[in-house]
Amino acid sequence: MKEPLLQVDGLKKHFVSQKGFRKSSKQVVKAVDGVSFDINPGETFGLVGESGCGKSTTGRMIMQMLEATEGTITFDGERLDQLSGKALKKARKDFQMIFQDPYASLNPRMTVRDIIAEPLIVHEMETSNGIDRRVYELLDTVGLPRKVAERYPHEFSGGQRQRIGIARALAVKPKLIIADEPVSALDVSIQSQVLNLLKDLQDEFDLTYLFIAHDLSVVDFISDRIGVMYLGKLVEIGDRDSIIQNPQHPYTKALLSAVPVPDPRAKRERIVLEGDLPSPSNPPSGCPFHTRCPFAWDRCVNETPELQTAETTGHTAACHLLDEL
Ligand code: SF4
Numbered sequence: 001m002k003e004p005l006l007q008v009d010g011l012k013k014h015f016v017s018q019k020g021f022r023k024s025s026k027q028v029v030k031a032v033d034g035v036s037f038d039i040n041p042g043e044t045f046g047l048v049g050e051s052g053c054g055k056s057t058t059g060r061m062i063m064q065m066l067e068a069t070e071g072t073i074t075f076d077g078e079r080l081d082q083l084s085g086k087a088l089k090k091a092r093k094d095f096q097m098i099f100q101d102p103y104a105s106l107n108p109r110m111t112v113r114d115i116i117a118e119p120l121i122v123h124e125m126e127t128s129n130g131i132d133r134r135v136y137e138l139l140d141t142v143g144l145p146r147k148v149a150e151r152y153p154h155e156f157s158g159g160q161r162q163r164i165g166i167a168r169a170l171a172v173k174p175k176l177i178i179a180d181e182p183v184s185a186l187d188v189s190i191q192s193q194v195l196n197l198l199k200d201l202q203d204e205f206d207l208t209y210l211f212i213a214h215d216l217s218v219v220d221f222i223s224d225r226i227g228v229m230y231l232g233k234l235v236e237i238g239d240r241d242s243i244i245q246n247p248q249h250p251y252t253k254a255l256l257s258a259v260p261v262p263d264p265r266a267k268r269e270r271i272v273l274e275g276d277l278p279s280p281s282n283p284p285s286g287c288p289f290h291t292r293c294p295f296a297w298d299r300c301v302n303e304t305p306e307l308q309t310a311e312t313t314g315h316t317a318a319c320h321l322l323d324e325l
Pocket of ligand 1: 250
């Protein structure tokens, strides 16, 4: 059996801020609160949940853009959270990020050529003679004409900008790509083009993806396995088919009920969640979902459910009514 390419174990990010006017009074925001998952080589792991659930913070900790409060991140057998300086720079070549807003993540004063060439220069991967050839090769790969190399980001549509961002991420031949809401800013018709491009690139370059999104239909389309996050915790995790066809957690059921069904004759009962996502600075007692769960009962208020394997499906979920709903 292959070793996972990425192992995240007990990852936490707690932000401490001052509460009110008194310096001594602090509040702790548990943005990510004990998340564990593995991603195997060549796999796409989709991390899904509402905005503010901690999925992007998880991605940023893996990218080493944010320091974890607790937990370990092992990438290709190496503890990323223990690296710094040159060792971290060397490791960074193997994991790259694609951002939600391709415009904000591309320097408006740089040409497309310079944007794509930058990581090649930082990681000393090409001679100056080889850079143009590699930039053209990457433009071909993402389906953009070579003549765009001398143009600037503002001259492109959202979908084209995202292709430039993908070319930049691919430049250093990474093993893992963390895609943080890469299609949520795009029109639906363009979304499918970019998702299909990501799938084709995965086959061509043997890439592994951590795909972060709030839209379960997008995650369903691209993922091999799915993790559902709620209020900083993973509440369900398993194979894509198992999660989509047989969700165990009421939160996953609610997310799934909002996904349109292609066949209008096939009806899916819509579960409307009451209320907003509670604040991670003051999470509910017991099950974090109990304030919005239509099935909540006394035990849910007092006891936090652990992730357990459901007998009916073989995947894991954190709910006191596992296998019963
Ligand atoms: Fe709902 Fe209770 Fe299950 Fe939490 S543990 S998801 S509140 S039924």
